[in-house]
Amino acid sequence: MSLFQAVILAVVQGLTEFLPISSTAHLYLFPWLLGWEDPGIPFTVAVHTGTLVAVLLYFFRTWLELFLCGIGFHYPRQAPIEQVRTSRRLFWYMVAATLPAGVAGLLAEGYISTTFRNPVLMGTMLILVGLIMWWAEKRFLHSREITSVSLTDALVVGTAQAIALIPGVSRSGATIIAGLWRGMTREAAARFTFLLSTPIIAGAAAKTFIELRHSPLENSQLAALLLGFVVSAVSGYLVIAFFLRYLQTRTLKIFIYYRIAFGIVILLLAFLHMGSAR
16 A cells, blocks of 8 residues: 555545545545555544544543543542532443443444445445435424433444444444434534444454454554554544534535445446456
């Protein structure tokens, strides 16, 4: 992989990890569309680690407060007791919401990395989830803030995160839809989504890193991995800041249109490719 390809794919990862348009599908489909070689698992781990750093840095204070309150501390010290209780509750709700995706990831690992990586499936999921997102935008009231999240809300969003293991669905897309269905504001749904994604991204990256820790890497690969890590971290951080600000005043329509259009293009190209291969 050239450094130019590493930068392009890292930007793609940084943009699509947090926008509701499926990072897995884009990381797979971009090399397929451009005729590049598969970037490989080490590079995928590097760019996912970059986006993990982005979300940890952006939500550092929030995670610090949730974690410390969750394990029994009163943090910040000057915070009202009700705020501490809310943070403690949110922390354990997020722990519960992480379980469905963790279990699903372990059970369906083989399918996720093989059978599910299919352009037709990805294109179909891009369109289908786009239509469901449009329905959620129109159908439900969006008035609840993240502080009102219940255990039921967390489990519903966590289950959506498990479904998003199918490439093309989008982790942020599925969980934001679930949040909207439960009556959250768009910003609250996105904020909860980003917080919830942190342990899943960390777990997936750590698991793959452990599996690859003894795999030899050439110097050229190391340069691409490092560049991909840095670029995905910077672009991911900027996307989080942009998207949360964007949702304060705007809808998800542009992402719905993009998903449907991109999905149609992928299906057309896939069918044309299958036809020419006969």
